[in-house]
Amino acid sequence: MSHVWAAFAAPTDENGRPVKRALLLPATGVVVDIGAGFGHAIQYLDGNKVTKYVALEPNIRMHSDLRQTAETAGFHESDGSLVILSCGAEDTMQILKALGSPNPVDTITSILTLCSIPSPDRVITSLVRDVLKPGGQVLFYEHVLSPRADVAWWQRFWTPLWSVFSDGCRLDCPTSFAHSGDEGCR
Ligand SMILES: C[S@@+](CC[C@H](N)C(=O)[O-])C[C@H]1O[C@@H](n2cnc3c(N)ncnc32)[C@H](O)[C@@H]1O
Incomplete structure (x- = not known):
């Protein structure tokens, strides 16, 4: 996935920049x-x-570039303003252990990640309940299952192949569950 995303990350970022x-x-x-x-x-x-910028990134092959980008932006592990965790978003125990107190987080961000997390609805629910401060924010930017039947058909068609090369990313994941109450990806 680190090789696949190395090729896609910059152009994908460029396309979504204003949003x-x-x-x-x-x-x-x-x-x-x-x-x-x-x-x-x-x-x-x-x-x-x-x-403080806390990066959850289970793929440790991405950590070196991630650390460099964060340090260039002024976030450093040495002064505690940068924390990189190799656990998944579902591992709230590990996140709380690293941050040290109940509900220590002001903002949760997810950029094109919910499609790779099994049961993202459950994961976001437990992050909000156990990790986010009351009144905190969840900011997310995700690809969604198209409401158009023809597009959704192609998303379902390509997902088995695409998910092999993209570490489990599902093109057909209904990541807009937060609005619709839909079930998660798997
Ligand atoms: C499509 S990439 C998006 C990366 C980044 N957010 C961006 O916009 O460039 C999806 C990322 O989610 C990570 N990921 C996969 N499963 C995860 C999980 N269970 N918890 C947290 N991150 C996960 C992958 O390793 C990958 O880096």
């Missing part, structure tokens, strides 16, 4: 970025408002 800039601008305080990848979300964070 992501507006979406992530309100991020404040302690920010947990689920599925941080190579750290493309960091460029949209306001360093005056974000006190």
Whole structure:
């Protein structure tokens, strides 16, 4: 996946730039970025408002680039403003252990990650319940299962092959569950 995303990450980021800039601008305080990848979300964070950037990235092959991007933006492991965790978003125990207190997070961000997480609805629910401060924000930018039957058919057709090369990303995942109450991907 690190090789596949190395090829896709920059052009994908470029396409979504205006939306992501507006979406992530309100991020404040302690920010947990689920599925941080190579750290493309960091460029949209306001360093005056974000006190700590916590990257959840299970693929450790991405950590080196992720660390470099974060350090260039002013987030450092040495002063605690950068934390990189190799657990998945479902591992709330590990996240809480690393951050040290109940509900320590002000903002959760997810950029094109929910499609790779089995049962994303359950994962987001437990992150909001156990990790996010009351009144905190969840900011997400995801591809969705198309409401158009013809497009959804092609998404379902390509998903078995695509998910092999993209570490479980499902093109047909109804990641808009937050609005529709749909079931998760698997
Ligand atoms: C399509 S990439 C998006 C990366 C980044 N957010 C970006 O916009 O460039 C999806 C990322 O989710 C990560 N991922 C996969 N399963 C995960 C899980 N259970 N919890 C957190 N991240 C996961 C992958 O390793 C990958 O880096």
